[in-house]
Amino acid sequence: MNNEYRPYTLIAELTYRCPLHCLYCSNPSDLAEHGNEIDADTWIQVFREAEELGVVQLNLTGGEPLLRDDLELLIEGARKFDLYTNLITSGIPLTSERLSRLRALGLDSVQISIQSTRRSVSDRLAGMPSFSRKLDVMRWATSLGLPLTLNIVLHRENISEIEEVIALAERVSADRLELANTQYLGWALKNRDALLPARQQIEQARTVAAEANARLRGQMEVLFVTPDYYTDRPKSCMEGWGRRFIVVNPEGLALPCHLAHTIPGLQFEHVTQRRLSDIWRHSTGFNKFRGEAWLSDPCRTCERRALDFGGCRCQAFHLMGDAGMPDPACSLAPGHHVIESARTHAGRTVGIPVLFEHRAGRGHSSR
Amino acid sequence: MIFVTIRPRLSPKVRLRFDRRTGHYLLLYPETGLELNGTATAIARLCTGEWTIDEMVDHLTRSYVDASPGEIRRAVREFLGVLADRGLLQGVT
Ligand code: SF4
Numbered sequence: 001m002n003n004e005y006r007p008y009t010l011i012a013e014l015t016y017r018c019p020l021h022c023l024y025c026s027n028p029s030d031l032a033e034h035g036n037e038i039d040a041d042t043w044i045q046v047f048r049e050a051e052e053l054g055v056v057q058l059n060l061t062g063g064e065p066l067l068r069d070d071l072e073l074l075i076e077g078a079r080k081f082d083l084y085t086n087l088i089t090s091g092i093p094l095t096s097e098r099l100s101r102l103r104a105l106g107l108d109s110v111q112i113s114i115q116s117t118r119r120s121v122s123d124r125l126a127g128m129p130s131f132s133r134k135l136d137v138m139r140w141a142t143s144l145g146l147p148l149t150l151n152i153v154l155h156r157e158n159i160s161e162i163e164e165v166i167a168l169a170e171r172v173s174a175d176r177l178e179l180a181n182t183q184y185l186g187w188a189l190k191n192r193d194a195l196l197p198a199r200q201q202i203e204q205a206r207t208v209a210a211e212a213n214a215r216l217r218g219q220m221e222v223l224f225v226t227p228d229y230y231t232d233r234p235k236s237c238m239e240g241w242g243r244r245f246i247v248v249n250p251e252g253l254a255l256p257c258h259l260a261h262t263i264p265g266l267q268f269e270h271v272t273q274r275r276l277s278d279i280w281r282h283s284t285g286f287n288k289f290r291g292e293a294w295l296s297d298p299c300r301t302c303e304r305r306a307l308d309f310g311g312c313r314c315q316a317f318h319l320m321g322d323a324g325m326p327d328p329a330c331s332l333a334p335g336h337h338v339i340e341s342a343r344t345h346a347g348r349t350v351g352i353p354v355l356f357e358h359r360a361g362r363g364h365s366s367r
Numbered sequence: 368m369i370f371v372t373i374r375p376r377l378s379p380k381v382r383l384r385f386d387r388r389t390g391h392y393l394l395l396y397p398e399t400g401l402e403l404n405g406t407a408t409a410i411a412r413l414c415t416g417e418w419t420i421d422e423m424v425d426h427l428t429r430s431y432v433d434a435s436p437g438e439i440r441r442a443v444r445e446f447l448g449v450l451a452d453r454g455l456l457q458g459v460t
Contacts, residue, residue: 006388008400054388056395084382084395109380109397147380147397175380175454176397218454 079106234311
């Protein structure tokens, strides 16, 4: 297989367990037991095979990866294959000693997510007091010389805090700030009316982010991705299906994206049952939306198909009921009215306070 | 002009890594990386904090006989600009 289908990044979801109970988490809570998690030896074998396939970046994520007692072993293992290892974490639970141990073993960078810059809001959204500890972890990371990414998922309730988020990122000397948008799938799709910002909010935020990015050039990268509900063209989801990313979930299922197995009828395989290189090259799930034969109209003849690959397969499935259809985020797609009506609704409800329902039973701590 | 006295050094957050699939070097940093051509690799290797820009250009002019010092100087400036914009460089004076 040529470089058209070469994975650069392995996203290793080490566990579903998480001590927090965040509102817009896509983590399937019903699977949060640790009996099914693949062990360190299996992970290290996955790292080896991924590196042979071309992977150079490793994202250790979860759930909360810090809940793995063998995280040390995994980071040490990844270092042997010269992978650039990013720890994607809430920062809970961590001590400065453990972080410096992880650094010494080969951890290359840390990404910490926050929900809000306001302590009380952050603690409420996370379901527990956690904000001060996150700030500590950011300080430990930068004092160890670890590149720090600060990540916040934006939605209607916190998007107006964007200037405070930028100020916080500057204060903790972050190298990157990811102003991410909620992905409206699963739980967030059900709560879309409460979460989707209005166009005007998006535009203000984009302007502020662009100014900060210019002002901080060379010091901090400020990334703002406009949600696809407002772009009229879809994102090239995962840079194309089975093209640049491999996700391996806590049970060892290898996937083109972390939600791919929510699409019915696709077959995915476990790293314990087949070599990763065979899965990557030959499994029907990975091959399903590669190439162009599967594209439907209007993508089939659209000049953007090599750029966006028809958008997100999960969004097509969850909004249109058919993963092979064009992503309805595209204004040329037959299902675009679904997006338009969500947008109209968001425009109408600006300024009206919305209530989140707290999901019961989210996350389990093993401690 | 500040550039002249600075001795650029790659930031500790980057890792230069040979890519055996393409035969090129990759400059990796959080979540992403740059694929370097031969010239960029040679320049990156000189970003150790020991070489001034002029010394880099001199050195590269000797190893790239088919490029003029002017071309090399431009390539060095351009590539260091790319690195600096991404915060991948530390200047050591
Ligand atoms: S029609 Fe298809 S390929 Fe063209 S922009 Fe829309 S989603 Fe992309």
